[in-house]
Amino acid sequence: MTLLTVEGVSKSFRGLRAVDDVGFEVTEGSVLGIIGPNGAGKTTLFNVVAGALTPDSGAVHLGGRDITGLPPHRITAAGMARTFQLMKPFVSMSVLDNVAVAVMAGGGSRRTARTVAAEIVERVGLGQWRDQRSDGLPTAALKRLELARALAGRPRVLLLDEVLAGLVPAERAPVMELLEDLRENEGTTLVFVEHIMAAVMRLSDSVLVLDMGRVLTSGPPAEVVRDPRVIEAYLGEEPTGVES
Numbered sequence: 001m002t003l004l005t006v007e008g009v010s011k012s013f014r015g016l017r018a019v020d021d022v023g024f025e026v027t028e029g030s031v032l033g034i035i036g037p038n039g040a041g042k043t044t045l046f047n048v049v050a051g052a053l054t055p056d057s058g059a060v061h062l063g064g065r066d067i068t069g070l071p072p073h074r075i076t077a078a079g080m081a082r083t084f085q086l087m088k089p090f091v092s093m094s095v096l097d098n099v100a101v102a103v104m105a106g107g108g109s110r111r112t113a114r115t116v117a118a119e120i121v122e123r124v125g126l127g128q129w130r131d132q133r134s135d136g137l138p139t140a141a142l143k144r145l146e147l148a149r150a151l152a153g154r155p156r157v158l159l160l161d162e163v164l165a166g167l168v169p170a171e172r173a174p175v176m177e178l179l180e181d182l183r184e185n186e187g188t189t190l191v192f193v194e195h196i197m198a199a200v201m202r203l204s205d206s207v208l209v210l211d212m213g214r215v216l217t218s219g220p221p222a223e224v225v226r227d228p229r230v231i232e233a234y235l236g237e238e239p240t241g242v243e244s
């Protein structure tokens with residue numbers, strides 16, 4: 001069943017078409033990787049899908065419901081959560097409390113929020129940091145906190161914006177395992193923007209390639225990376241993550 005449908009979405013900034021007539025569909029329980037060179041429009045597209053930006057035209061449907069232009073909290077309530085490239089935890093709060101706030105924001109009760117949060121904190125491997133203030137966390141732990149907060153509302157669709165960036169290969173592996181676990185054991189649908197190709201190849205069922213705001217191609221990862229148009233779009237860019 002198609003869970004997420006994006007139809008003909010466009011978004012311009014002062015005349016620059018950052019996203020130009022982009023459409024795709026994501027089947028429930030599948031994983032879509034979105035790739036493209038710097039400035040291709042990936043983050044803008046994400047922001048439109050997650051409700052942080054209203055598109056100039058086009059529509060986003062989640063589970064058959066039109067969610068285009070809804071405020072982010074209503075999109076969260078409809079079953080979609082996202083992580084941010086720049087993480088924004090409540091800095092003076094502990095890891096546990098940050099997740100508990102997200103549980104309550106996702107509709108969980110105040111009474112059980114800390115218990116639910118404690119389970120999520122363990123699940124994402126943050127147990128040792130649970131009572132630490134979030135401003136003292138290293139990058140790898142901050143990334144996990146970002147994931148934990150997104151998971152707090154038990155989303156059907158999780159949008160991940162470069163969750164592996166800034167992590168060394170040894171730190172990436174457990175995050176990838178967690179994403180695989182979510183998909184396999186909870187049926188969570190994942191849509192992720194990622195520059196690290198090894199992760200895109202490993203995690204995605206299909207890949208959407210953006211270039212200059214438009215869909216260049218889409219398909220299974222092994223086909224997409226061999227596509228001469230994709231290789232050409234990436235010429236001049238440093239390949240990242242090929243070592244892992």
Ligand SMILES: Nc1ncnc2c1ncn2[C@@H]1O[C@H](COP(=O)(O)OP(=O)(O)OP(=O)(O)O)[C@@H](O)[C@H]1O
Binds near residue numbers: 014
């Ligand atoms: N708020 C904004 N105001 C003006 N221009 C913007 C804004 N956000 C993005 N852009 C422009 O839109 C284009 C697409 O940017 P976007 O950040 O979506 O690309 P991206 O594929 O996510 O890039 P990266 O991989 O570097 O994160 C770029 O030319 C960018 O400069």
